[in-house]
Amino acid sequence: MSLNRRQLLLRASAGLVATGVVLPVLPAFAQSVDVETLMQPGALPDKVQGDENAPVTVVEYASMTCGHCASFHKGGYPHLKSEYIETGKVRFVFREYPLDPVAAAAFMLARCAPEEKYFDVVDLMFEQQRSWAFTENPYDSLLKFARQIGFTQESFETCLKDQALLDGIYASRDRAKAEFGVRATPTFFFNGEMESGALTVDQLDAAIASQL
Structure with a gap:
């Protein structure tokens, strides 16, 4: 898929994204997945924070254009990071689950940034989500955002032309x-136990406590 074609997809999707339409967020329900299977390598290397020997592994599937995901990363995630990731209780794995081409392009940019900046870029994208995702021209809005974090137009276009990267994100x-x-975003796995929806701090604490 050429950049021109991808740009058309981005522009065509603007009407959907501008309304904030995402996959329905289902009520939380219990479903177990074997942890070893869940942690098998995928098409792209996992993005991970925390001690690999932590007693609880939390896997999040998110979309960069998902309003519920942005809400979690502004509220629950800072608590998760300070109380559990940085204290060695949780290993956090963030996985891409794009709901639309705009989200896929945003994930590509995060992957094209310096590896150590991945989570910083993701955090900033969620923080500024409305400025680049919910616009009439998300391509130009993404380019403007990318320039803020050090991309040139050339490096931006090179990133979005990386077909192998795009394929890997969709494979995830x-x-x-x-x-x-997984049918909705955000979806979490706590040592293989599934929870769907933007978890509150209390729900997050309870889910982790049940695994400690």
């Missing part, structure tokens, strides 16, 4: 659907 989503039953 497709595997999550087919193997783990």
